[in-house]
Amino acid sequence: ARDRKFTWEISYQHKSLDCYKKLAVAINGLTPGPTISAEQGDRIIVNVTNNLFMENVAIHWHGIRQRGTPWSDGTDGVSQCAIMPGETYTYEFVVDRAGTFMYHSHYGLQREAGLYGLITVSLPVGVSEPFSYDFDREIILSDWYHNTTYETATDLASIPFLWVGEPQSLLINGRGNYSCSGLAASVCNSTNPECLPSNLTVISGKTYRLRIASLTSLSALSFQIEDHEMTVVEADGHYVEPFVVNNLYIYSGETYSVLVTANQNSSRNYWTTINVVSRQPNTPNGIAIFNYDPIDYQKLPPTNPPPGPLWNDTKSQVNQSRAIKARQGFIVTPPKKPDRVIVLLNTQNTIDGYVRWSLNNVSHTLPSTPLLIAIKENMTGVFDPNPPPDDNDSANYDIYSVANNTNSVSSSSIYRLQFNSTVDIILQNANTMTANVSESHPWHLHGHDFWVLGYGEGKFNLSRDTETYNLADPIMKNTVPLHPYGWTALRFKADNPGVWLFHCHIEAHFFLGMLVVFESGVEQVGDIPLSNYGCGQTKSFIKP
Ligand code: C2O
Ligand code: CU
Numbered sequence: 001a002r003d004r005k006f007t008w009e010i011s012y013q014h015k016s017l018d019c020y021k022k023l024a025v026a027i028n029g030l031t032p033g034p035t036i037s038a039e040q041g042d043r044i045i046v047n048v049t050n051n052l053f054m055e056n057v058a059i060h061w062h063g064i065r066q067r068g069t070p071w072s073d074g075t076d077g078v079s080q081c082a083i084m085p086g087e088t089y090t091y092e093f094v095v096d097r098a099g100t101f102m103y104h105s106h107y108g109l110q111r112e113a114g115l116y117g118l119i120t121v122s123l124p125v126g127v128s129e130p131f132s133y134d135f136d137r138e139i140i141l142s143d144w145y146h147n148t149t150y151e152t153a154t155d156l157a158s159i160p161f162l163w164v165g166e167p168q169s170l171l172i173n174g175r176g177n178y179s180c181s182g183l184a185a186s187v188c189n190s191t192n193p194e195c196l197p198s199n200l201t202v203i204s205g206k207t208y209r210l211r212i213a214s215l216t217s218l219s220a221l222s223f224q225i226e227d228h229e230m231t232v233v234e235a236d237g238h239y240v241e242p243f244v245v246n247n248l249y250i251y252s253g254e255t256y257s258v259l260v261t262a263n264q265n266s267s268r269n270y271w272t273t274i275n276v277v278s279r280q281p282n283t284p285n286g287i288a289i290f291n292y293d294p295i296d297y298q299k300l301p302p303t304n305p306p307p308g309p310l311w312n313d314t315k316s317q318v319n320q321s322r323a324i325k326a327r328q329g330f331i332v333t334p335p336k337k338p339d340r341v342i343v344l345l346n347t348q349n350t351i352d353g354y355v356r357w358s359l360n361n362v363s364h365t366l367p368s369t370p371l372l373i374a375i376k377e378n379m380t381g382v383f384d385p386n387p388p389p390d391d392n393d394s395a396n397y398d399i400y401s402v403a404n405n406t407n408s409v410s411s412s413s414i415y416r417l418q419f420n421s422t423v424d425i426i427l428q429n430a431n432t433m434t435a436n437v438s439e440s441h442p443w444h445l446h447g448h449d450f451w452v453l454g455y456g457e458g459k460f461n462l463s464r465d466t467e468t469y470n471l472a473d474p475i476m477k478n479t480v481p482l483h484p485y486g487w488t489a490l491r492f493k494a495d496n497p498g499v500w501l502f503h504c505h506i507e508a509h510f511f512l513g514m515l516v517v518f519e520s521g522v523e524q525v526g527d528i529p530l531s532n533y534g535c536g537q538t539k540s541f542i543k544p
Helices: 149-156 314-323 371-376 462-468 507-511 536-541
Strands: 003-015 022-027 036-039 043-050 059-062 088-094 099-105 116-122 135-144 169-172 199-202 207-214 220-225 230-235 238-245 247-250 255-261 270-277 286-292 340-351 354-359 362-364 409-411 422-428 441-445 450-457 479-482 486-493 498-504 515-520
Touching: 003 036, 036 043, 043 059, 059 088, 099 207, 099 255, 116 135, 116 207, 135 220, 149 507, 169 270, 169 286, 199 207, 207 230, 207 247, 238 255, 247 255, 247 314, 314 450, 314 479, 362 515, 371 498, 371 515, 371 536, 441 486, 450 462, 462 486, 479 486, 498 507
Parallel strands: 003 043, 036 116, 135 207, 199 286, 340 422, 362 409
Antiparallel strands: 003 022, 043 088, 059 099, 099 116, 135 169, 207 255, 220 247, 220 270, 230 238, 230 255, 270 286, 340 354, 354 362, 422 486, 441 479, 441 498, 450 486, 498 515
């Protein structure tokens, strides 16, 4: 194991990722940012300097559990005081498991301004994967808005509520294609090389491992390569019992590895496409070129891009979620029974006229003093000490009707989990405030991986549905979809001392309260670096 050091400067840059020029948050001038490649056991040291003139930064290492370094989790309001303009902060953590992960901003809506990238961790020398391939390739999927994050945040937090709507573009490796028609070339230039379709060049007969990560702010996607089947082998850093798909559904915060063999007609190129699913789309499909060497990578395929699956084919989305199982020989079996069951009913409602998302009628807010420091230092008055409910009569809630949760409140309360206990989470979906609409929500847990025990349609029933759990070969993940009008059941062991977010990875939903906080074993957390202090009540701890 060795140390890998990175020096990053965060700044706003004019970018034309989809041909339309706008300001993006970049790392060393790049969005997506540079990939962090490391080997299992390495220590990653990232020196981050904030050169945004008017905005803080915090960077989260999504999928890295931060065992022993909960202060490096990079979450504003939870693990650290965000990095102020002009300041430098050093993240330091060990990548203890091989696989495909990601990093992104965890400050306001900053992720969707472009601050994200991949982390790939290889096995130690001498250890090999349980599948073979010739080459490794990276694919970052994202969606792109022309509004600034300032406009979007203001609109979300206003009365009347203003929804930003569907993204203008979908990006593959940071490239999209917005129609510039009617716009001045200084604003939108369709011949700008920054927005040429990205290409994946392959050699006929070779097999590629595509490491695919979704960093969308909103969209659930389907990814496919025209005429090429893909074998799913990894999900969120865990081996998957291989299965073959024509299209891969991928939700924000998820990573997959698929194997694809360049076994089609090598005298032409093929389309790689992404399209929006789960929400009625209003965004053109994203395209890239699957390019057979030595054909010119800009030569468009002779066919029309495949349209992708129907956006509202929920059945096939749920079926693919269910097909993801742990690979034989690599199964980690979950504890047989939980010590605690938390049912989180996901609803949309208004609180004092503001549109919010709630869990069990609580819309969560994060304090200005990081919770990890507040708990470790026994501060009072930072968060509401009354715990939020483990269930709120979800059994009697009508998930098919328009939400009318007049008792919803905003709160900074947190769930305190007994250290080393086994916790089940049942995510229960419901109708939004719009008739006949239930959205999908990708839920992500910091600091841990969980077992995915099952997905169901309709309302969860504790005595009936726990019998259907997959305890034999459940996949472990850190992000999982909650499908429309359905439920998703998870189990995890609260064995990582710290304070951890569990939230919807749709950035606007998180912003509107769709999160909970888990505390466990903070008394075991070592000394938190003083550089995490400086905001809220932590100011008084900084002695000259
Ligand atoms: Cu990738 Cu808390 O998020
Ligand atoms: Cu959501």
